[in-house]
Amino acid sequence: MSNFAHGIAPKMKPISRxxxxxxxxxxxxxxxxxxxxxxxxxxxxQDVLPRRTHAIxxxxxxxxxxxxxxxxxxxxxAAAEEMLRHAVDQAERAAGVHVDSVVLPLTAGxxxxxxxxxxxxxxxxxxxxxxxxxxxxxRYGLVAGDPAYEATEERIAAQPAITVPTVxxxxxxxxxxxxxxxxxxxxxxxxTQLVDHRFVDAGHDLPQENPTAFLEAVLLLDAR
Numbered sequence: 001m002s003n004f005a006h007g008i009a010p011k012m013k014p015i016s017r018x019x020x021x022x023x024x025x026x027x028x029x030x031x032x033x034x035x036x037x038x039x040x041x042x043x044x045x046q047d048v049l050p051r052r053t054h055a056i057x058x059x060x061x062x063x064x065x066x067x068x069x070x071x072x073x074x075x076x077x078a079a080a081e082e083m084l085r086h087a088v089d090q091a092e093r094a095a096g097v098h099v100d101s102v103v104l105p106l107t108a109g110x111x112x113x114x115x116x117x118x119x120x121x122x123x124x125x126x127x128x129x130x131x132x133x134x135x136x137x138x139r140y141g142l143v144a145g146d147p148a149y150e151a152t153e154e155r156i157a158a159q160p161a162i163t164v165p166t167v168x169x170x171x172x173x174x175x176x177x178x179x180x181x182x183x184x185x186x187x188x189x190x191x192t193q194l195v196d197h198r199f200v201d202a203g204h205d206l207p208q209e210n211p212t213a214f215l216e217a218v219l220l221l222d223a224r
Contacts, residue, residue, distance in 0.1 A: 017053040035091040062090025167217040
């Protein structure tokens with residue numbers, strides 16, 4: 001099952017400079033939707049430029065009037081999806097190919113994040129800085145924690161073994177964790193059913209910074 005079925009789009013992988021590839025680009029505007037399908041063909045070695053290893057051959061273009069859009073924002077998802085599908089279908093018919101994914105440009109003028117909107121409210125709290133600083137000092141054992149959670153912290157500090165199937169993801173760029181990579185067998189004493197241990201290209205917030213790697217781990221466990 002692809003990542004698209006779970007609502008997460010994978011990162012576009014680099015294309016080998018020796019191979020051809022079919023790509024599909026989609027531009028969704030307020031007045032029209034345009035879809036272009038092209039073949040990327042390797043350039044001769046003497047014509048290769050930095051980040052320009054392929055020539056572009058346009059195979060087909062489709063365009064329709066946009067609906068369900070207002071000032072660059074989707075206001076009617078059903079109407080917008082219908083016209084989007086029409087544009088892609090036109091391009092596929094013109095190109096004589098079927099595409100499974102598209103490259104979608106994203107402008108920054110009106111982007112929004114529900115997660116950020118929910119988080120940013122905390123910045124207005126008068127004790128925000130004190131709470132954050134205390135949290136990090138507590139993480140490194142420099143100050144005591146909240147007495148209300150002392151019993152729970154003691155149970156966690158005992159590091160009881162986790163007895164369910166587990167995939168451990170180590171973020172390679174997490175500046176808050178122990179320095180250096182953990183040894184391959186270091187986790188086995190804590191996870192009695194360790195399925196896999198992976199190093200992931202991400203920072204402290206791994207699920208958000210590399211959702212594809214996080215999803216792959218979930219799917220691996222779900223398939224057991």
